[in-house]
């Protein structure tokens with residue numbers, strides 16, 4: 145997992161509440177055997193005017209000019225501004241996969257669906273909870289200023305804005321540690337690699353038949 | 360201090376590290392891989408630039424969506440008509456190639472349903488921890504192993520670290536004493552257990568199946584019982600090691616040989632609960648009372664003896680349960696109070712990781728022999744669990760018994776257990792099925808599944824409706 149330390153990037157608005165996982169990545173794309181490549185289909189039904197199907201060339205599809213992410217000013221955005229209960233619906237991990245694949249590394253919203261919230265951390269995506277009026281204010285600044293950029297300093301737990309006060313935020317210390325060091329569940333377990341190796345050595349002496357039989 | 364249960368012993372032997380948050384790192388001896396839950400795990404490894412911790416701990420084979428007709432199977436992977444299925448099977452081949460994992464490919468003599476192949480090849484052994492991205496991994500507990508079903512992210516975790524993050528479960532003992540009557544099979548025992556404790560009965564527990572009935576039971580029968588631990592709410596089920604276990608394992612392809620054999624047997628003989636071990640929950644049944652079972656509803660706990668009548672929601676005082684019964688009756692197209700034996704059968708499926716081993720096929724063939732499938736039955740599928748089972752059954756002439764009776768003899772795979780390939784029920788059709796789940800739509804949209812033993816499934820095929828196989832045996 146990529147480390148998350150300081151993120152500076154363009155903020156893009158997703159101005160509706162209860163955005164569900166099916167809106168984030170429609171179910172016809174779940175048949176894939178991959179966890180990458182979902183970015184072109186992120187928010188598929190909002191982004192394009194035709195119906196999406198897996199494997200299609202999205203560069204030639206008719207796009208919905210009114211949808212924020214399609215506006216040139218939000219090109220390359222890495223921070224998503226969202227409304228309450230973002231990511232509700234199913235437990236599919238495809239939702240954070242699609243957001244990350246598109247290029248988002250952080251979300252700012254008043255609240256999230258629980259499973260989505262947890263799945264995001266596991267995939268290197270930082271979901272930050274902010275008070276509703278602060279989110280409102282950020283939506284306004286973003287819309288008023290072309291190329292509006294924020295800087296998220298995870299270690300200091302601060303969001304720095306060009307036009308106002310820094311915004312402090314909370315994050316679970318364990319989650320923070322994992323993001324700062326780029327540790328997913330596997331990375332965490334691998335911190336105990338020595339203990340695993342030591343166990344394995346003893347186990348191999350005790351039960352040698354468990355090793356090397358299948359080759 | 361009280362003694363240890365079998366589960367305690369297996370847990371302690373594999374504990375790498377107890378963590379402060381109550382979780383533990385448990386070392387995994389064997390991971391079985393199939394085409395549906397592994398692709399994203401392999402991709403995860405690739406993306407993070409990781410290698411499997413121990414390649415030789417893994418064994419792969421495609422099963423969930425391989426076609427089961429000889430015609431479609433002949434052309435191998437490229438012959439799979441459904442695109443998603445073909446891509447998944449192909450991807451498994453490619454991933455195993457890339458990472459150096461041994462795979463029994465689609466038409467390899469070692470191919471089959473993962474939970475049939477593992478024990479049959481000695482790839483799963485007593486005393487092991489076994490995982491697979493499939494909830495019926497509990498099957499392997501029959502060998503005296505600790506076996507869990509896991510999700511795709513855990514598959515990746517085990518590939519990369521050889522460990523699983525777990526919390527210790529509670530100990531539950533299901534004891535069935537007495538002796539089973541003729542025509543009563545391991546499937547009837549496990550259905551009767553689930554009927555008694557319910558689908559949540561084993562929640563948060565590792566179940567040990569103990570008592571005379573399991574001591575007398577063959578290894579294949581124990582595999583059937585442990586397979587359905589998950590339907591009883593438990594993630595793992597197991598049976599203590601005894602001579603039956605050791606006899607079963609002996610000489611299998613990946614089983615220990617030479618000096619290792621003696622050493623292994625000495626260790627395996629310690630794999631039983633101590634006499635003074637304490638269980639958190641104990642449930643007892645009398646095996647002598649168990650009759651052939653048939654599920655009538657849309658959950659495995661909705662099951663009754665074949666001579667019973669379909670329940671009446673009005674007799675149930677708990678409104679939630681009463682409502683559940685009404686809904687199930689509606690979906691299943693049944694009337695309250697109707698005899699179970701009056702339910703007509705449209706299709707019959709004998710197969711799945713629950714009941715597709717040689718003994719299961721023999722049991723079904725004994726009923727089918729010299730008889731004919733009823734005219735009203737549209738299709739009877741017999742799907743052996745592995746290439747090895749298929750070859751042995753054919754050597755005994757079982758395939759001939761089935762085809763003579765008007766049944767179809769297929770290639771190994773999961774088939775109509777979950778209807779991921781072309782083997783499916785039509786809307787509203789009743790199926791006598793030897794699989795493990797009767798959820799709505801499991802065997803096809805609108806399909807109505809009745810869980811039974813292989814003997815009972817064969818009897819239903821002949822009669823055209825459910826019937827007590829014991830009467831056919833007397834005839």
Ligand code: SF4
Nearest residue numbers: 495711712773776777
């Ligand atoms: S036979 Fe059915 S239950 Fe068993 S592994 Fe296959 S799909 Fe799962």
